[in-house]
Amino acid sequence: MLLSYFQDEFIEAGCDEAGRGCLAGPVFAAAVIFPKDYHHEVLNDSKQLSAKKRMQLRSIIEEEALAYAVASVSAEEIDRINIHNASYVAMHRALDLLKLKAEYILVDGNKFIPYQEIPHNCIVKGDGKYLSIAAASILAKTYRDDYMDNIAKDYPEYDWLNNKGYPTVKHRSAVVARGITPHHRKTFRITDPQLKLF
Template identity: 75%
Template sequence: MQEIVPLLSFFQNDLREAGCDEAGRGCLAGPVFAAAVVFPLDYYNPILNDSKKLSEKKRHALRTVIEQEALDFAVASVSAEEIDRINIHQASYLAMHRALDMLKTPAEYIIVDGNKFVPYQTLPYSCIVKGDGKYLSIAAASILAKTYRDEYMHNIAVEHPEYDWLSNKGYPTIKHRNAILELGLTPHHRKTFRVTDPQLRLF
């Protein structure tokens, strides 16, 4: 069993800090989701961690805790159509910006998972590689983005069960890729993410 290392808060001069992360960047279908989470300055949760290191059951249990204990949180998405128009990298940043827009109390400092970010308004920010495994607010954002996106994919899976979205959530599994090659694309697919046999190519 993997040991869960307690995460930290990232304090920047006591500014109201929002952690941001996205889910669904590497998918062939569905939107990309992002979340922004603001915790109290003294917040601590020993089991909160990167969503990829948690079971689905634990993610959903922590989602309830996050939504109850955060000072503020928001989840936003960018559609497959928008992704095709502006590319997945810009769409990921746009989803984060939309989540930040939705916060009831505006953030004063932003911490983002990864090594790049498109500045939001004039706010200062820090990019943190593997930040979802280091800082509480980013880990919380990763959990919210992941669980909200998974729910979305579960809902649209009813329309197109042959693509196995209940299991793969739109990611490029062999079954998903084979279904695309055999049946073609749905309105939920990202048209600029092309599938060839046997290799997957992203354009």
């Protein structure tokens, strides 16, 4: 069972992103604040859940959270400021949109750009340890998947319905054959054969 961190002392927001390693599409981030002493037996890291379970949990999170928000940074912005900074900007935008101001921020990963002088803690694999981060990972992932499914209608050759913009063989082969789209991140090594496949 995942836990809260400092929720007894502070209004705690968990943050996570989705789409950092993709070749196409925005990076999405979410921030979630749960009530004090909130528990949920199934809530876990989005990567450990099926797509159907993630959507079920998304509805629960949106209904039961005290506050939640989802934001994104476009492929064009990613090319301009780099993916690392874009991930932090997306998290900051999500925090900006919360209807409740966070007093402490939990971030999945090992780095973060401080937000409005609010104390934070970076937790490696935090989406598998803390409820608010796990919830943020689910929201970021599902909202990004929805976005990719929508733009996939105009670019079916790239197989975004299945790969969501990640560098699969089929995705990269389509880029070689047809070129990049306006949704591709031009600064990424899109056709590099040494690029790790997901």
